Amino acid sequence: MVAGADGAGMIAGSDRAGTIAERPRPPDPAEAASTADFVRALIRLRQWAGEPSLSRLRSLGGQTVASDGATVDALPKSTTSHVLRQLDRLPRWDFVRAFVTACFRYCDYPAEQIPGELERWRAARTALAGPAARPPEPPQAAAPAESADGPGPDHAADLLARRVVREEDRARKGLLGGYSLAPLSFGLYDAAGEVEHDLHSIGGFFTGLHSRRLMVVGDSGAGKTVLAIELVLQLLEPVLAAGGRPDHGQQVPVRLNAARWTLGRPFEPWLAEQLAQDFGLAAHDARRLVRDRRVLPVVDGLDELDPEPSPGPPRRAIGLLAELNRYSDLSGRRPGAVVVTCRADRHAELVEAGAGLDNAARIHLHNLTNEQIGTYLHARWPDGHPCGRHRDDIQAALYGPAGKAVHAALATPWRLLLTVTAVESGAGPVELLHADPDADPAESAARIATRLLEAYVPAATDLTPRAAPGTPYQPGQVRSWLVHLAAHLRWQAARGAETDRPPPGLTAIDIVPHLLWPIGGRRRVRVLHSLCCVVLAVIAMLAFWTGSAVDGPGDLRGGAGPEQLLTLALMTGWVAIATGLSLSPWPAAAGGRTEVPRRRRVTGGLLGALAGVPVGVLGGLAGLVLTGGSVFGPAFAVTAGAIGGLVLGAVIGLTAAGRRGAERMTVSEAVRTEPFTLLGFGLCGALTGLPPLRLADAGALPLAMGVTGAFVLAFALGVVFKIATGGWSRDAELAHPREALHRNPTIGLAFGLIGGVAAFLVFVMNQDVVESLLCALIGGVTFGLAFGAIAWARTMIGLVVAATRGLLPLRLWTFLDWACEARLLRVSGATYQFRHRELQDFLTPSEGDGGR
Known part of the structure; x- marks a missing residue:
C-alpha cells in the first residue's frame, strides 16, 4: 500500500511536472513599454494561469492590514476588476505582488520560483514608475506632461x-x-x-x-x-x-x-x-x-x-x-x-x-537649560530694554530654592513665550513664578503653568490694541469668545469622527468661518435659516408672478385652470427645493476657482458671451415657433435671445475656472454632486418659459414641449455652470480662511443675475419697462440669496444669533484677524487655529458647558 501510494505520488508528480514543462512561459513584464502594456501583461498572466475567478484570486491573494488596523483582503473583487480596466494607471506594488502571487499559486507554479517571478514584475514596474519612462498621454496633454x-x-x-x-x-x-x-x-x-x-x-x-x-x-x-x-x-x-x-x-x-x-x-x-x-x-x-x-x-x-x-x-x-x-x-x-x-x-x-x-x-x-533661557531673555531684552531689569528676577527664580519647579515650568519655548508676554504687559515675574520650595516640584510647576496661561490672554490683549476703529477689546470679552471657539472645536472633533466624509476643516483644531454657525445653536440657526429661505423664496415667486402679469389675484377666485395649476405647481416645487437645500447639514461653501488672472477672466467672459449669443438666439426662435408669433415677433426673439445668451455666457465665462490646468468634472459628476440644485435650476427655466406660452394660448402639445424644453435647457445650463465654475463644491481650492465664504454670495449674485435677466425679458412682453425691471431685480436678488448663497446666509444668521447671545463678536472676521496679530490665533493655510494646543485645551470648558 505504501509502495502504491508512493507510485501514485510519483505519477502525479510527473504529470504535474509535464504540465508545467508543456505550458508556455508566463508573460514577460519586461516587454511592457507603457502603463497600458503592463496592465495588459497582468491580464495575460491571469489568462496564462487558467483564468482564475475573482473570488479565487481573492482567496489566494491573502490578507493585509488596513489603515484602521482591520484585516482585509489584499485582492477584493471590486478592486481587482477596477485595476485591470484602468489601462492609464500603474497599479500599486502591493496589488501587483498579491495578484501575481495568486495567479502563480492558482496554476500550481513551483513555490520556490515565485519570488524570482515577483522580482521580474517588480523591476518592470519600477522601470515604468520612473519619470523617464512615463506612459504615452493623449495629444492634448502631451505638452504639459513634457514640461512637468x-x-x-x-x-x-x-x-x-x-x-x-x-x-x-x-x-x-x-x-x-x-x-x-x-x-x-x-x-x-x-x-x-x-x-x-x-x-x-x-x-x-x-x-x-x-x-x-x-x-x-x-x-x-x-x-x-x-x-x-x-x-x-x-x-x-x-x-x-x-x-x-x-x-x-x-x-x-x-x-x-x-x-x-x-x-x-x-x-x-x-x-x-x-x-x-x-x-x-x-x-x-x-x-x-x-x-x-x-x-x-x-x-x-x-x-x-x-x-x-x-x-x-x-x-x-x-x-x-x-x-x-x-x-x-x-x-x-x-x-x-x-x-x-x-x-x-x-x-x-x-x-x-x-x-x-x-x-x-x-x-x-531637549528641554531648555537655565543657560539657554538666560541667553534667550538677554536676546529679547538687551541692556537698556524696559524689561531688562526683569531678567534678574527670572534668573533668581530659576536658581532659587524652588528653582527645580520654576525650570520645569519654563523649560519649553512655548512656556517661555507665555512668561515674556505676561512680563511685557506689566505682570511681575516674582508673582508669576512663585513656588513653595517644600511642595512637590511637579505640582508647583503645574500651578506656575496655570498662572502663565491665565495671564496670557489679558497680556496679549493689552499688548495688541485694536487697529480698526471701534471700542478696544477687553480681556474678559476676548477670553469669553475664545472659550466658545475652543468649545466649538471640541464639538467639531466629535462630529467629524461621526461623519464618513466631513467637510474640509471640520477637525479638532481648524477654525473655519463658514463652519462656525453651530455656535449660535445648531437647531436654532437651521430653523431660522429655513424660515428666512422660505420668505426669500416666496418673495422671489411673488415677484415672478407679478412681473409675468399672466394671472391676477382675482383670477383664482373662480378656481384655477390647468395652466394656472401648472404655474402654481412649478412655483411651489421651487420653493420646496430651496427650503430643502437650506436644511442641509453643511451647505456647500465655495464656488469658482482661485488665482485666475484678470486678463484670463475677461477673455473667458468674452468667449462665454460669444458662445452664449447663438444659443440664446436659437432659444428665442424656438419660443417664436411655439407661440406662433402671437406674443412677440422675430426681431424681439432674436434680440431678447441674444441678450439673454450674452449675459448667461459672460457670467459663466467670468466665473469660470479659466486657470490653465484646472480640473474639470464630468457631466455625471456634476449631476451627482448637486441633483436638487440642478432640479431647481430646471424648474426656474420651466417657469420662465411658461408665461409666453400662456399669453399665446398655446395648445397642450406646444405648452408641454415648451415647458419641457425650457426645463431641459435650464438644467443643462446649470450643469455647464457647475462644470465651468466649480460652484457648489465642498472641495474647492481655498487660499484664505474666509475665501470660501466670500465667494459664496458672489456665486449667488451670479445666479440672481442670470435669473433676473431672463425674467426681465419675459416680463417686458406684458409689462412696462420700469415695473418689469423692478420685479426682475427683486426676484433676482431674493432668488440668488435663497438658492445660490446658502452657506453665506447660514453663516450670517448663525453669527447674528451668536452675537446676540454674547457668544461671539458681531464683527467676527475683524476679531479673528486681530487675534492672529495678538498671537492668540494663527493662520494655517485655509484655516485659523489656536496659537498652541495647550492654550486651546486650557480654554476649552468642561463637558456640559458649551454644548448645543
Missing part, C-alpha cells in the same frame, strides 16, 4: 515651493512674534553619548539621513512645530537661491496638520487633497506631484489625532502610522520620505501599542 516630467521646469512644483515658503514664513513669524528664537537643541532618541544638534542644523541633519524618514518627539510646547517649520524653510533655501525653482526631481517639503486626516483614508489621496485645499494647486497637479514623489510630507501633530484622555490605544494615530508605513518611494521598494512630529507621552503610548514609523530616525527635543 521632463528636464524642463515643473510649474506646479515651482508654484508649490513659492507658496510653501510664503506660508511657512508667515507661520514662523506668527509663532515667534518676530525673529527671536529660543535656542532649541535635539538629539537621537535613546542614544548613548549622543551628539547634540541645534535648531539651525535640522536641515543638514535630515539631508544626511539615508532613509529620509524622521520622527520628532518632544514634550508639549517643546517646539516641535517650530522645528518642523525650520526644517521646511532650510530645505527650501536652495530653491530660493535658484530663483524659486526646485531642481528636477527635488522634493518640496510641505507641512501638514495630522489632525485633518480621518481614520481609514488612504494617505496619498489625502495628501493631494491637502495640497489643493491649502496651496491652491489644481487637483490633477497635486495628484501628479504626489504620484511622482515630488512632495516631502511633514506631518505635524500626530498626537492631536486622538481625543484626550484616550480610553484605549490611540487608534487614529496608529492608523495614520500604518498608512505612512505603506507609503513608498518612487521605486516601490523602499519606504517613502516623510517627517512626523509627536508629543512624548503620546509617542510612549504608540510604542506600548507596538506602533511606530518604520525605518525612521527618531530625535527628541
